[in-house]
Amino acid sequence: MSQTSFQTPTNKIVLSISQLNQQSRNLLEGALSRIWVEGEISNFVRPSSGHMYLTLKDDQSQIRAAMFRGQNQGLSFTPKNGQLVQVRGKVSLYAPRGDYQLIIDHMEEAGEGALRREFEQLKQRLSEQGLFDPAHKKDLPDIPKHIGVITSPTGAAVRDILSVLKRRFPAAKVTLIPVAVQGDKAKTEIVHALDRADNFNQGQELPIELIILGRGGGSLEDLWAFNEEIVAQAIYRCKIPIVSAVGHEIDFTIADFVADLRAPTPSAAAELVSPDQQELQQRIQDFEQFFVSTIQTQLVQQQQKLTWLQKRLKHPGQRLRDHQQRLDELDSRLHNAIQNALQLKKTQLRASHTNLLRVTPTHRITQLKNQQNNLKHRLLLALQNSNQHAQQHISQLAQRMHAISPLATLARGYAIVSDPDKNIIRTSEQLQVGQLIETQLHQGHVVSEVKRIKKK
Structure with missing residues (x-):
């Protein structure tokens, strides 16, 4: 359909649907550009784009509304169906469907919810x-x-x-x-x-x-x-x-x-x-009974104490006899203490005398002689032990030397071959046919003549 206007033969101006919706939108937004509306939320949806779409209604009417993501990000609450809110925005028209709607730029809870x-x-x-x-x-x-x-x-x-x-x-x-x-x-x-x-x-x-x-x-x-x-x-x-x-x-x-x-x-x-005054009166009565009982108990106790003190009160003559008996007891204890002290001093004197005898020159000389004899005996034992260890060591060395002696080698069947100049023959390279050689055995010597030489 054409988007432009045209004149009929009767000179009437005819608008296209798009033009009509656009002009209606301009009129609505111009006349109702910043208004407050209170209503209950229904049909609330929030797609992945983040925009909010809802319907605001009261008991008689309703209107579609939208709150785009840039405006709804600052909300302090999450709108939900059935919630009463107050919104601020402008009335506009959605041209593709011809539906007029409220474009919301601010929303707050209404009534008690906000409080x-x-x-x-x-x-x-x-x-x-x-x-x-x-x-x-x-x-x-x-x-x-x-x-x-x-x-x-x-x-x-x-x-x-x-x-x-x-x-x-x-x-x-x-x-x-x-x-x-x-x-x-x-x-x-x-x-x-x-x-x-x-x-x-x-x-x-x-x-x-x-x-x-x-x-x-x-x-x-x-x-x-x-x-x-x-x-x-x-x-x-x-x-x-x-x-x-x-x-x-x-x-x-x-x-x-x-x-x-x-x-x-x-x-x-x-x-x-x-x-409660009745409770207080009862508490006062309880306290009164407690104090009366306590005072009576104290009187009984004091009376018992007075009776006990009266029984302890003695005649002066009896007190003098008691003191005399006490003095006799103290005199006996003093005598025993003196005797014990003297006995202790005697024991200490005997111990000192014994210690003094231990440090006299005669006693000291005897101690030194005993120490000398003891050291002499220990020295003899040490020399004997040392001599015995030395003999054992020499015997071990002799056995070891005999084990490595050439004579011991000869005794096991080996022989030593030398030329007439006593040079030891170790290889066949040193010999010639007809040469005299001397062989030393474990017991005795043998003189031989070389008849034939084998290299191997």
Whole structure:
């Protein structure tokens, strides 16, 4: 089909389909170039190209949408079907199909989903900063005499807290620090209330010993003031122990993690921080019985001790006799000690006399003579042993010399041949026919004449 326009005989301008779609696209993008739309995701797909294609819908209508890879790479969450989102983009038209669509350049979670994501991000950041560290948690007093309550003065939470405190421990002083617990001003008022409580304690005879910070239940958005970072920082730096009691048992806020203790409800917080007066009365009665029993036991023990001391108390005459007996015993022990000392000295004297005799010249001469005789005897034994070893050595050498002697060789049947000049004949080359030779045997000599010479 031609892509150009043409005029009919009636001079009407007729557009091609491509031209119509292109002009429609220009009109849409010009009029709706940067808009925000909220809707629920359906038909979500993400092919290998990285682009995102989806349908946004509400309860009455829907529109196709696309978010290309260059824009969706910075998303902090992964879109999924059924999720409510807010998107920003321009309305355009996909010319090949003639479908108009929304080209998205920004997407964020809508409603409570966005708040949940912000909650988790803040929780992670504060945890890394150490605001949830158990080492920073302060201990709560067992019996607080002064309790501070930071909450709305008109809500159900304050009534529940005061009712429980009055029932369980009416002796405690309660100071209400009213704040807004919802809305834009809530976070600032909570921070100021915590600072006021810290400042109030300076110079007070009865300072606030713990604080209940809380409110009744509500949606995540209603409770959001207790998820603000400035509130978390104020709780962290507060010197007074804080019990967080925000919402119902299933509700969790940042304040719960920073506080020194979390209570599931405001009523539960009042239960946790206040002792039961009936239990206290019972404890007092138990202590009273314990002290009475202890005192009675001490009296009995002291009476027994007094009786024992009275029995030990003796008449002066008896004490004198006891001392006289003691003196006689000591005198006997002293006499025995002197006798033992004298006997020891006698033994030492005899030992010294014996040692003195050992070092006299006569005794020394006798010792030297004995040593001389001993050395002489040892010398004779050494000479005998040395002579015996020498004789054995000479005998061994004679045997070895005899083994290598020429006479020993002759005795085994060998002979020594020499010429008349006594030159030893070793080869047949030294002999001539008719030459006289002398053969020495083991016993005797033989003179011979060479008749024939064999070379081999």
